[in-house]
Amino acid sequence: MTNQWLHGQGLISIRGQWMKAHGYAWHPGPDDVASDEELAAHRARIMIADIQSLVDAYHVWLKDKTVLERIDDWVEITTPYLDRHNDYIQIYARWDDGGVLLTDDGYTLEDLRDGGCKLDSPKRQALLMQTLNGFGVQLSGDRIEVHATPENFALRKHDLVQAMLAVPMVASMFYDLTSPQV
Known part of the structure; x- marks a missing residue:
């Protein structure tokens, strides 16, 4: 490989940095000087590749930490995401009308009520519905x-899990408000 070919491939500009980083003696020649633009472009390529490998590792982690268990006609999906009690969030899935019905089986609202959060005022109901609508999920009885x-x-x-995480955060505002009828 010639310096001209390496330079054409965008590699000559980083050769010196690589050699120095790996403990090799290196003495730059006249073709080994990289422009700021070449260095910036190289850093961007390396950064994208590094971040892509981190995203790939996240996908592997998510898959490894998601557990499925059949319960009657449902499949319980235990996610690696934690609720406000540091318990893994669980959702349930089953085939329904040619698609899949996903639900929290009422856990989110029941947990809030058990914690003393009342959702019976019109303003609280409106905030709950606004939060759910923001994630494109519905309320069916007490089930999201x-x-x-x-x-x-x-x-x-993802939308269901996000809603299950968001609803308690929105409900936590109720505890901070001074009016009991908000």
Whole structure:
């Protein structure tokens, strides 16, 4: 390989840095000087590759930490995400009308009520519905639910988990307000 070819590939500009970093003696020649633009472009390529490998590792972690268990007609999905008690968030899935019904089985609202949070005032109901609507999920009785297709399952599962995390955060505002009827 010639310096001209290496330079054309964008590699000559980083050769000196690599050699220095790995303990090799290196004496730059006239073709070994990289412009600021070349160095910036190289750093951007390396940074994207590094971050992509971190994203890939996150996908592996998420898959490894998600546990499925069949319970009657449902599949319990234990996620690696933690609720306000540091318990793993669990959702339930089953086939329904050609798609998948995902639900928290009432856990989120029951947990709030058990903790003393009342959701019976119109303002609190409106805040709850606004939060749920923001994630595209619905309330069915006390259950937070969403319907998914095989094509949008990942997004809809994510929306349900996000809603389950957000509702207690919104409800925590109720404890800070001075008016008992808010």
